[in-house]
Amino acid sequence: MRRFEVALLLSACALCAVSCNSCPENCESPDGLFRELRNSLSRAAVVYLPGSEEFEAATTRWSELDTPTVNVVVVPATEDDVVDTVRQANNCGVPILTFNGVHGSITTLVAQDGKTATIGGGASSKTVTDALWASGKQTVTGTCECVSYLGPALGGGHGWLQGHHGLIADQFVSVNIVLADGSRQTIDSSSDLWWAIKGAGHNFGIVTSVIAKVYDIEHRDWAIETLIFSGDKVQAVYEVANKYLSNLPVDITNWSYWLNIPDADPDRPVILFYIIQEGVTVVDPAYTSPFRDIGPISSEAKSGSYRDLATWTEVAVDLPPCQKAGLANPRFPIYLREYDVAAQREAYDTFAANVGENSPFSASIFMFEAYPQQGVRAIDSELTAFAFRNENLLTAPLLTYKPAGKELDDQAARIGNQLRDIIYRSSGHKELHAYVNYAYGDEKPENWYGYEQWRRVRLRGLKQKYDPEGLFNFFAPIG
Known part of the structure; x- marks a missing residue:
């Protein structure tokens, strides 16, 4: 077990x-x-x-x-x-x-009635996906196979199927939770804590299991086009992304990474660009052709099933990003509505200047995630502690390095915040919206949980009621 x-x-x-x-x-x-x-x-x-x-x-x-x-x-x-x-x-x-990280469940994942399943508190995303798939079912989980099902969910939780069904937390029907006073309760939409669990849940207790909505598999076929571009194409790539991949249709997901791939470009980071489509064996050329016209270093098309997505995007359980290798991996997230092309250029140049072959940060990446938003936006933002339902893009530099003391940690923080600030200054936003599950830790509670005063008042009131001594204050505390 x-x-x-x-x-x-x-x-x-x-x-x-x-x-x-x-x-x-x-x-x-x-x-x-x-x-x-x-x-x-x-x-x-x-x-x-x-x-x-x-x-x-x-x-x-x-x-x-x-x-x-x-x-x-x-x-x-x-x-x-x-x-x-x-x-x-x-x-x-x-x-x-x-x-829970890469661990499994303390209770067996059990399908209930074809519409819900009980999922143990330690279940990994892969465990949930594989068990449901074998029964002809699926639900929204995190994209990375080794990440737990519940960890991302308690902060909202993005996933491949969110265009259809919303965030991971939106699938909750009820939750078994051990509160700070040591009591175990089952809570649902009749509880005042229900709102907080869906977006700020790690502040209120230990969730031991949930009953979540599950769905019939609608499409078994999925396809991906992977393109690699040299850094000089950064403005062209994101200008085309704004034109063809904004407000994504429900069947399209777009990710891109900036990272070092010496075989593709020995001198500077490349742009690794994914276009993923559901329900097809080849991604529609209407989405891929404009990017091929830019002139990538390479392009590759693959087809398979939903269960291949993590391998295609290099976040499968047996691949390097899922391993505990003794490295530091701070991220510096920010949500966006669209790309500012000039800022992408500036951010790329800054990133490239700091992650060269001789840099301690040479294994770092800059992440850009664009998911379909229809299911997320179908739920009123006021109904959950997750506040940022109107954003289109999730971006974050991820500075990977071998720990070597405070000076290097501070250097990573300066670089990460500099990169995030370049993107933020160009966004036109007066507020910094940051995905709590990627948080670095120097953000403020309003960056994680929303700037509306009523949100902060409600969260603090619930914290005082359910965890007045701050027993669960280690991850993104409410303040």
């Missing part, structure tokens, strides 16, 4: 000394907390302490930037294990970070 982990962070004894007048005996050391947890959890649950190989494997992160200090890791086997872990953490005044 594959699982997610619950990490108990920082020094238990130190935290108890600060937060309690009398420190409970089991808080005096990680060993004491370990014993209490082992006595209270189910037989199938596992608890790891520092020094073990299992602890090291469980706490290794995809991005090694500002990694938290973990004292105890709990691998729950049941939803009640999560309840017991939260209660023990509360007794000790120890904060919690829940993560």
Whole structure:
């Protein structure tokens, strides 16, 4: 049975000394907390302490930037294990970070009635996709196979099928959640917390399972055209993208990356450009021909099924982006309505100047994601904590490097924010809208959750009601 982990962070004894007048005996050391947890959890649950190989494997992160200090890791086997872990953490005044990354589910994914499925809290996007596909069903998941189903969902969650059905969070029918007080509740649209779960859910508890909408597979055929352009074509590429790939039809998705591919261009980053179409075996030339006319270095057409998309776009579970390789991977996201061609040129030149062969950031990429928006916009923005339903493009530089101290971390932050600022200054927006699941961490809550005052008031009120001590404050806190 594959699982997610619950990490108990920082020094238990130190935290108890600060937060309690009398420190409970089991808080005096990680060993004491370990014993209490082992006595209270189910037989199938596992608890790891520092020094073990299992602890090291469980706490290794995809991005090694500002990694938290973990004292105890709990691998729950049941939803009640999560309840017991939260209660023990509360007794000790120890904060919690829940993560699942590339792990599977603590409960089996079960189809209910042909319209919904129960999905465990640790299920990966690939697990969900494969299990549903075998039953002739599908739902909106994240695009990257190794990413968990619920991680992106709690921040809204973009996916290949969002043009039809909306965000991942829009598929929720009900949620089992362990709250900060250690209680386990099932919440749905009748709960005041329902609104917050869909866009800011990581601030309110540990979601152990959800019932989500599923759909009959409408199209088994998918096709992709992959084009590679040299950097001098950057303005032409995005000018044509504005003309032919804005307000995408429901069956078209467009991604592009800037990255180093020495075999294509040994001197500067190239533009790797994907046009993906659903329900066909060849992408409609109406979309591909204008880009071929620009003069790419290469172009390649493929056909297959929905399950091939992650491999085609290089985010499959067995490919390098899904591996934990001890690298730092900060991103600096910004939503856009359309490309500013001059800004794309400036950003490309700045990116190229900082990611050359001899740079510590040579493995970095600049990401541009354009999904169909019909299903996302069909839902009133006021109905969810996810606020940015009117944006067309999700962009983010991703600075990848081997950690080597604060100076290099600071350099990465300067480059990433410089690149984002170039795009932001040209956008004409007075507000910086940032996808919370890609957040770097120096953004403000309004950048993640919306600038409307009522949103901030509502989120803070719910936080005070459900997590007044800030037990779940590690990821993009509401403030």
